[in-house]
Structures are given as C-alpha cells and as structure tokens.
Amino acid sequence: MLDFIWGGMMLVSVIFGICSGRQAQITEAVFSGSGAAVTLCISLLGTICLWSGLMRIAEKSGITKAISFVLKPVIRLLFPGLQPGGKAAQYICMNVSANLLGLGNAATPFGLEAMKQLQADNPDKTTASNHMITFVVMNTASVQLIPTTIAMLRSKYGSTSPMDIIPAVWAASLCSLLVGVTIARLLNGRCKR
Numbered sequence: 001m002l003d004f005i006w007g008g009m010m011l012v013s014v015i016f017g018i019c020s021g022r023q024a025q026i027t028e029a030v031f032s033g034s035g036a037a038v039t040l041c042i043s044l045l046g047t048i049c050l051w052s053g054l055m056r057i058a059e060k061s062g063i064t065k066a067i068s069f070v071l072k073p074v075i076r077l078l079f080p081g082l083q084p085g086g087k088a089a090q091y092i093c094m095n096v097s098a099n100l101l102g103l104g105n106a107a108t109p110f111g112l113e114a115m116k117q118l119q120a121d122n123p124d125k126t127t128a129s130n131h132m133i134t135f136v137v138m139n140t141a142s143v144q145l146i147p148t149t150i151a152m153l154r155s156k157y158g159s160t161s162p163m164d165i166i167p168a169v170w171a172a173s174l175c176s177l178l179v180g181v182t183i184a185r186l187l188n189g190r191c192k193r
Contacts, residue, residue, distance in 0.1 A: 040153075044105070047152055051106040055098055067093045078138070078181065079131050088117035092135060100145045111139055130188045137180040143173040 017026040058067075071093045072084040082089055091114035098107030114135060122129040128136075147169045154162035 043152075043156055044149070047149065048105045051098065051101070051148070052109070055094060055106055055110070058097075059094060067097055071096065078134055082121075082131055086117070088114055088121060088131075091117060095139065096143070099139070099143055101148055105149070107139075111135075130184075133188075134181065134184050137184045138177065141173065141176040141180045143177050144169050 014026060075082060075084050075089050091110050095107045095110035095114055098110060115132060118129060118132045118135065147165060150165065151162040
C-alpha cells in the first residue's frame with residue numbers, strides 16, 4: 001500500500017513540475033536525491049555492521065541466555081505460556097536489546113528468527129498467534145533507550161547535540177508501547193490463542 005502512496009506522490013510531483021515548466025529542477029532533484037540516498041546507505045552500513053557483529057558475538061558467547069534470564073519476568077508477563085528459556089524467548093530478548101539501543105536494523109534478523117520460532121510453536125499455521133501479534137506490536141512501538149541511529153543521522157547532518165532528543169524518544173517509546181500492548185491484550189481474548 002505504501003508503495004502506491006509514495007509512487008503516487010512522486011508521480012503527482014513530476015506532473016506538476018512539468019506543468020509548471022520546472023523540468024530542470026526535477027532533473028536536478030532526481031540526481032541529487034539518488035546521490036544522497038547512496039551516501040546515507042553507506043554511512044548507515046558501518047553502524048549496522050558494527051552492531052550486528054556485536055549482537056552476533058553476544059549470541060555465540062551465551063550473553064543472549066543471560067539477557068533472557070534477566071528479562072524472564074517481562075517475557076512471562078507479555079508472553080504468558082511462552083517458555084522463557086526457549087529459542088523464541090532468546091530471539092525476542094535479543095531483538096528487544098537491539099531495539100533498546102536504537103539499532104532497529106540490527107534487530108531485524110533477531111525479530112525474523114523470533115517470528116519463525118513463534119510460528120513453529122503456533123498450533124494454527126494459518127493465523128498469527130497472540131504471541132506473534134504482541135511481538136509485532138512491541139517492535140512497531142520501537143522502544144529505545146539510546147537512539148543510536150537517529151543520533152548518528154543528526155550528527156551527520158550538523159546537529160551540535162544529537163542526543164538531546166532522548167527525553168522525547170523515551171516519552172514516545174513508552175506511550176506507544178503501553179498503548180500497543182494494552183490494545184493487543186484487549187483484543188487477545190477475541191482470538192483462539
């Protein structure tokens with residue numbers, strides 16, 4: 001759906017640019033925008049590679065099990081019936097840890113693995129389980145303690161204090177998590193599992 005929205009917005013912009021006689025500006029915007037996109041991807045790549053590597057080392061060294069142990073009460077509260085020491089719980093914990101550090105892209109592989117494990121435990125393979133729904137809601141809420149990626153982008157584009165957004169990030173993260181989990185819990189009773 002978003003593909004159509006973005007595509008439509010770009011198409012309308014190009015049509016209005018042509019109708020108003022600004023073909024030169026359209027051409028310049030296309031080339032400068034594509035160059036800026038490549039530069040942004042390369043600058044983000046270093047951060048993502050670093051944190052993805054560190055998270056992989058944490059997984060191989062057993063730190064994930066330690067994090068799972070610390071987060072066991074939270075996992076029991078949010079995912080009743082899920083085995084706290086199981087693979088799904090470990091991947092959920094690593095995903096949450098990466099998100100807390102503001103590394104959403106580094107959290108994605110752990111999130112995908114968690115969903116695979118939750119789907120393996122799901123008795124009805126055609127419908128998302130309540131655990132899967134809760135996990136997606138938690139990821140969508142984007143809970144962050146340290147907004148690393150945003151701070152890196154702010155620094156790259158000239159911010160003198162890239163971390164001054166932390167209070168706003170904490171407030172937005174907490175609100176979105178509370179609202180999302182509350183709604184997921186209210187709607188959990190309407191599903192079979």
